[in-house]
Amino acid sequence: MPSIIDFIADLTNSDLQFLARALAVAVASSIVCAVLGCYVVLRGMAFIGDAVAHAVFPGLAIAFVLQANLLISGALAGIVTAALVALFSQHPRLKNDTVIGVLFSFAFGLGVVIISFAPGYAGSLQQFLFGSITSVTLSDVITVAAIALALLLLLALIHRPLVLATLDRELALAAGVRVGTIEIILHVAVAVAVVISVQAIGNVLVLALLITPAATARLLTSKFGVMMTIAPVLGIFAAVTGMYFSWGYGLPAGGSIVLVATAMFFIAFLLAPKHGVLRAAVARRKNLNPGVKKSCTAVVAGAAAVCVFAIATVGGALSAAPVAAQTREDEIRVIGSVHADAVSAYVDKGKLVLAGAADVDIDGDGVIDRGSRLDPGKTVFHLASQAKQELPDDADFEFLGKPGENVWLAPQQQDQSLIWLGFNTEDESVVTAVGEGAIAVKLKSVKGPGALEIFQHGITGPDRLFSSVTELVSWQMHAPQHAHANWAFTKEGVYYLTFEMSAKIKGEQQSASASYVFVVGELPDNLADLFVADGAPKPDNGGDESGVDPVVPNVDHANHDTSPAQPDPLPEKPADEQPQVSAPSPVQPQPTAPDAQSQLPSAAATEVCSPSSDFTRGHIDLFNVTAVGRVATLQLKEDVTGRHILREPEGVVVSVGEHARTSIPAGSPGAGSGYVLPVTQRHDLPWPGWDTNDTRGSSYTDVKISIESVRGPGSVHLFTQNSFGGVRSLLTHGGTGLPGVIHEPRPAHTHAQWVFTHQGVYQLRASAQLTDLSTGATIHTATRTYTFRVGDVSLADALCGIDGSAGTADSRRVANEIPVYNETAQQVKSGAQAKKNSVAKKAAAVQLGAKAAEALKKQGISPEEFAQLSPAEQQAILDRLNVQTGITTWQAAGLGALGMLIIGGIVYGTAQILKRYRV
Numbered sequence: 001m002p003s004i005i006d007f008i009a010d011l012t013n014s015d016l017q018f019l020a021r022a023l024a025v026a027v028a029s030s031i032v033c034a035v036l037g038c039y040v041v042l043r044g045m046a047f048i049g050d051a052v053a054h055a056v057f058p059g060l061a062i063a064f065v066l067q068a069n070l071l072i073s074g075a076l077a078g079i080v081t082a083a084l085v086a087l088f089s090q091h092p093r094l095k096n097d098t099v100i101g102v103l104f105s106f107a108f109g110l111g112v113v114i115i116s117f118a119p120g121y122a123g124s125l126q127q128f129l130f131g132s133i134t135s136v137t138l139s140d141v142i143t144v145a146a147i148a149l150a151l152l153l154l155l156a157l158i159h160r161p162l163v164l165a166t167l168d169r170e171l172a173l174a175a176g177v178r179v180g181t182i183e184i185i186l187h188v189a190v191a192v193a194v195v196i197s198v199q200a201i202g203n204v205l206v207l208a209l210l211i212t213p214a215a216t217a218r219l220l221t222s223k224f225g226v227m228m229t230i231a232p233v234l235g236i237f238a239a240v241t242g243m244y245f246s247w248g249y250g251l252p253a254g255g256s257i258v259l260v261a262t263a264m265f266f267i268a269f270l271l272a273p274k275h276g277v278l279r280a281a282v283a284r285r286k287n288l289n290p291g292v293k294k295s296c297t298a299v300v301a302g303a304a305a306v307c308v309f310a311i312a313t314v315g316g317a318l319s320a321a322p323v324a325a326q327t328r329e330d331e332i333r334v335i336g337s338v339h340a341d342a343v344s345a346y347v348d349k350g351k352l353v354l355a356g357a358a359d360v361d362i363d364g365d366g367v368i369d370r371g372s373r374l375d376p377g378k379t380v381f382h383l384a385s386q387a388k389q390e391l392p393d394d395a396d397f398e399f400l401g402k403p404g405e406n407v408w409l410a411p412q413q414q415d416q417s418l419i420w421l422g423f424n425t426e427d428e429s430v431v432t433a434v435g436e437g438a439i440a441v442k443l444k445s446v447k448g449p450g451a452l453e454i455f456q457h458g459i460t461g462p463d464r465l466f467s468s469v470t471e472l473v474s475w476q477m478h479a480p481q482h483a484h485a486n487w488a489f490t491k492e493g494v495y496y497l498t499f500e501m502s503a504k505i506k507g508e509q510q511s512a513s514a515s516y517v518f519v520v521g522e523l524p525d526n527l528a529d530l531f532v533a534d535g536a537p538k539p540d541n542g543g544d545e546s547g548v549d550p551v552v553p554n555v556d557h558a559n560h561d562t563s564p565a566q567p568d569p570l571p572e573k574p575a576d577e578q579p580q581v582s583a584p585s586p587v588q589p590q591p592t593a594p595d596a597q598s599q600l601p602s603a604a605a606t607e608v609c610s611p612s613s614d615f616t617r618g619h620i621d622l623f624n625v626t627a628v629g630r631v632a633t634l635q636l637k638e639d640v641t642g643r644h645i646l647r648e649p650e651g652v653v654v655s656v657g658e659h660a661r662t663s664i665p666a667g668s669p670g671a672g673s674g675y676v677l678p679v680t681q682r683h684d685l686p687w688p689g690w691d692t693n694d695t696r697g698s699s700y701t702d703v704k705i706s707i708e709s710v711r712g713p714g715s716v717h718l719f720t721q722n723s724f725g726g727v728r729s730l731l732t733h734g735g736t737g738l739p740g741v742i743h744e745p746r747p748a749h750t751h752a753q754w755v756f757t758h759q760g761v762y763q764l765r766a767s768a769q770l771t772d773l774s775t776g777a778t779i780h781t782a783t784r785t786y787t788f789r790v791g792d793v794s795l796a797d798a799l800c801g802i803d804g805s806a807g808t809a810d811s812r813r814v815a816n817e818i819p820v821y822n823e824t825a826q827q828v829k830s831g832a833q834a835k836k837n838s839v840a841k842k843a844a845a846v847q848l849g850a851k852a853a854e855a856l857k858k859q860g861i862s863p864e865e866f867a868q869l870s871p872a873e874q875q876a877i878l879d880r881l882n883v884q885t886g887i888t889t890w891q892a893a894g895l896g897a898l899g900m901l902i903i904g905g906i907v908y909g910t911a912q913i914l915k916r917y918r919v
Contacts, residue, residue: 007244023243024141026257029197030209030235032148035155036193037214038228039186043166054104055081056195057111078191081107086184144196151189158185163224212261213238219268219275234264332527334380335360337417341424341482342381342516343441343499346373347433352505354514356381357424371424376514380527383410383489383520387418392724396461399470400453400488408520410487411723412457412680421487426480426619426639434479439503441475443468444513446498450491457486457721458678459668459753477501478683480639482619485680486723492521494530609800611787612651615640615686620654621749622786623690623705623742625768627779628697628817633810634705634768634781637691648784648811650804654686655789656756669717669727669736670755675790677754679720689751692744697817700770700779704732705742707766708783712790714758718742721753738764759791761798782806 011020059077081103088099155162165172165179172179190210197206217230242257270278335342340358347353356374361367387410393403400407414420425431425439446452446468454466465475465485477483489495500513517530524530618640626633636649660675670676681687692703710716719736720728730752731740744750756762767783784807789795 004244007247010247019243019247021138021141022253023240025144026239026243026253027236028141028144028148029193030213030239030257031232032151032193033197033206033209034213034217034231034235035152035228036186036190037210037212038217038224038231039155039162039166040190041211041214041218042224055107055191058107058114061111061114075192075195077107078195079188082187082191083184086180086187089183090180147192147196151193154185154189158182162186208258208261209235209238212258212265216261216265216268219265219272222274234261238264331378332380332531333360333374333378334382334523334527335374335419336382336384337415337419339414339420339422340381341371341422343422343501343514344373344424344427345430345439345479345501345503345512346427347429347505350433350505352430352433352501352503352510352512354499354501354512356516371426376516377531379517380523380530381419381421381516381518382523383408383419383487383518384417385492385521387520389723394725397724399455399462399464399467401490405490407488407490408492409489409723412484412486413720413723414484420484422482422484423477424482425477426482428643431479433505434503437478437504439477439479439501441477442500442502444498444500446495448489448491448495448518449493450489450495452490452495452497453488454485455488456483456678456680457723457725458680459664459676459721459755460662461725462486480619481681481683482687483680489518489520494519494524609797611653611795611799613638613641613647614653614655614789616655616657617682617684617686619681620686620688621691622649622654622688623766623768624694625690625692625703625705625770625781626694626697626814627700627770628814630698630700630779631810631813631817632695632698632700632768632770632779632781633814634766634784634807635811636786646811648804648808649786650784650799650802650807653787653789653795653799654688656686656791657684658792660685661791664755669719670715670757672757674714675756675759679751679753681751687751688754689749690742690744691749693747693749695770696747698770699772699774700777701747702771702773703744704769704771705744705766706769707739707741707764709765710738710762711765712756712758712762712788713760714756714762716757716762716764717755718752756788756790760793761795762788762790763798764788782810 011023013019056074056078059073059075062077063073084103085099088094088103161172161177162182162185164175165177165182169179172182193210194206197209213231213234214227216234217227220230221227238257238261242260243253245251245260246253246256268276270276335356335358338359340356342356344355344357345352346355354376356376356379357371358374359368359370360372360374362369362372385408387408388406389409391397391401391403391405391407410419410421423441425434430439443452443454443466452466452468453464455462455464457463464470464472466472495518496515497518498513498515500511502509502511504510519530615638618638620640621637624635624637624646626635634649636647636652638645638647638652656675656677660677661673662676663673664670664676677685677688690705692701692705695701695703707718716738717736718730718738718740720730722728727736729736730742730750731738732743733740736755742750764786765783766786768781769778770780771778784804785802787795787798
């Protein structure tokens with residue numbers, strides 16, 4: 001629930017202009033209806049407001065059929081009906097309420113008949129029945145304000161004769177007042193006021209806006225002039241307060257305004273200075289005998305206790321429980337054991353925003369969509385129970401708890417059975433907008449049953465990034481950057497995490513935050529309970545807020561190293577502490593032909609002496625294996641100059657700067673000192689890995705990348721680490737030193753720790769063997785040459801004499817096969833979509849039920865045809881056929897009547913008690 005200050009700030013927010021427009025229309029409608037309501041209440045003609053509200057219905061129906069202006073058509077219908085009421089009421093044998101009943105029923109029946117000829121009317125009609133105040137435009141505001149001002153001026157001009165005709169019709173006639181004309185003007189004015197209020201509150205509830213503030217004012221004063229002053233003030237208060245509750249709790253605006261106005265009426269009914277029931281009872285209490293006094297005191301105390309209890313119960317429900325308009329269960333996506341960059345940055349229309357991303361089938365076509373954008377307000381990130389681990393007896397991890405205690409860990413290195421959580425700033429919109437600037441990342445709050453620690457683990461030990469219990473310096477990212485870390489939760493349950501990113505977007509400093517829902521352990525039965533009405537994560541789940549909101553002190557970020565700390569000792573741990581983990585991904589993007597930046601060189605150009613590309617930083621898949629049919633190639637893929645740019649490795653140099661040199665603790669590969677490329681990305685260093693996902697174009701998906709030889713001044717080590725320390729080999733020989741073989745039994749995308757022990761130029765020769773596990777057949781790629789420049793050294797003639805013609809020929813053959821593969825893949829995708837549609841059709845036929853299916857059948861619409869329509873079109877058809885798939889109108893009316901019966905019983909009982917004791 002936002003504070004009043006937040007609400008005022010939202011009203012002035014240029015991105016929320018609809019809120020200010022909605023409030024303006026609500027206030028204008030409340031003022032004019034309240035003033036008119038004073039005359040209506042005084043004349044005892046409240047029924048006319050209800051009649052006019054329903055009389056606009058045929059005008060709306062005609063507008064739908066003829067595609068005319070709804071406001072003008074509704075106004076004309078209301079004016080005509082009001083004028084007819086005033087005219088027929090002049091007959092001496094017909095009373096006002098009789099005429100209203102006849103014409104009201106006629107108008108509504110006519111509207112029902114006309115609307116049956118208007119297909120697809122349901123959405124817009126609902127706005128006029130129940131209001132759609134947040135959809136008003138600036139022109140609507142101007143129109144409503146102008147009409148409201150005109151009505152007020154008209155009432156000012158006819159005020160005296162109107163009051164006279166209201167108080168004494170016969171005296172007015174004797175005084176020469178044209179009573180009939182005055183009454184027609186009043187009825188027309190009521191009709192116009194109703195029409196301009198329809199958008200704010202809907203014509204079903206507009207009677208409350210017309211009558212309730214005036215009736216409340218009538219209880220507070222006996223003077224008509226004062227009443228006309230108090231009523232619009234009450235109307236304005238109801239409009240503003242109702243909008244505040246609507247905005248804060250996600251409630252319907254019209255209903256909120258009516259509830260506030262009605263609450264003021266009940267308060268005045270009980271506590272008005274002269275006419276309030278309780279005030280009168282207190283004034284007469286001194287005349288009662290002691291026994292009766294005690295009884296009255298008990299009744300009043302009991303009533304007060306019931307009111308306090310009811311207010312506390314409703315208030316608690318509104319603040320702690322989701323409201324009826326919350327995110328639907330079927331809209332929520334659970335992200336489990338997949339690659340998920342939970343905190344991802346985007347720039348939408350020049351504004352920095354945070355969302356999520358994951359490798360999921362976002363469009364339901366049966367194909368995994370890599371890096372699909374997710375709405376945090378409709379996403380649950382799930383860390384399964386098997387993530388539970390026992391903390392080691394290691395001083396480096398004391399910040400997580402005592403040795404032997406349990407944590408639930410989403411590891412930095414992907415485990416196929418658990419979610420793989422990360423941060424991402426690789427979206428092109430961010431790269432373009434941020435440029436070379438830094439992006440500060442902050443964990444603003446953690447609410448849940450336990451604490452949270454997010455840390456990376458490198459060759460020198462853990463580096464804490466975020467904590468829910470300890471203040472840490474802010475963490476910096478750059479664009480493009482992609483980082484994974486260990487996420488450690490101390491207890492199972494539901495957590496609400498709020499992250500913030502700050503950066504200069506095209507020179508303007510901006511910040512964006514988002515809240516995310518994480519479930520550790522078993523998923524709750526009702527996921528919708530985790531969210532509030534507007535789709536944002538619910539503030540908390542009833543648990544305690546863990547620790548404190550991390551407060552980030554001002555620090556000099558320019559010299560803050562965001563990579564794992566260097567160089568605390570790292571104890572050796574058994575290699576089998578955790579299962580062998582690479583970074584396999586279920587994703588398979590379709591291979592694409594090389595673009596202009598990655599055109600294949602001719603055979604004559606494969607011998608080079610100077611690099612075509614020299615990468616000093618960025619994401620590089622050093623060994624990118626692609627297979628289509630029985631053809632395979634080994635290339636280099638980079639995200640430095642674009643997105644997934646393929647290059648022939650013989651013309652590329654990967655440069656590792658002097659700033660990568662660090663001390664390496666004893667017991668770690670390359671102990672002493674060396675040049676380290678960490679397993680998590682540093683923005684100022686290359687981030688080399690390997691990717692075999694592009695083998696899905698064939699059946700040869702079991703890949704062995706053989707690094708056949710290493711030529712250079714020192715050793716090269718390749719390995720990864722367990723979450724709680726310890727080196728783990730990624731090579732089939734069990735060690736860390738190259739040469740060696742990397743085995744990926746299924747398509748995967750993996751990054752590792754690289755250590756070069758000495759400065760100089762290194763060249764790795766590598767090839768790939770691909771196996772079809774169903775047949776045992778194998779295919780091979782040509783041997784390719786990869787060059788690293790480590791430290792501040794010259795390449796000299798290192799690239800001279802390298803022949804990449806065989807590899808280039810492989811790439812050409814794969815490129816020629818890609819169009820055939822893409823066509824086949826599209827056919828598979830279409831088949832998956834057709835299968836999905838078939839399932840959806842069957843599900844729709846079952847969910848419709850017999851009544852709906854029968855109604856559709858009469859209209860010549862099969863359930864399968866119905867399933868192919870959009871949700872809006874489906875609901876429009878059901879509404880037109882008067883078929884409900886959920887609670888029916890009659891059921892809703894019954895519940896409303898039951899509620900009114902209960903309230904009436906309470907009021908009647910109170911009145912009988914007061915009458916019995918003569919108060």
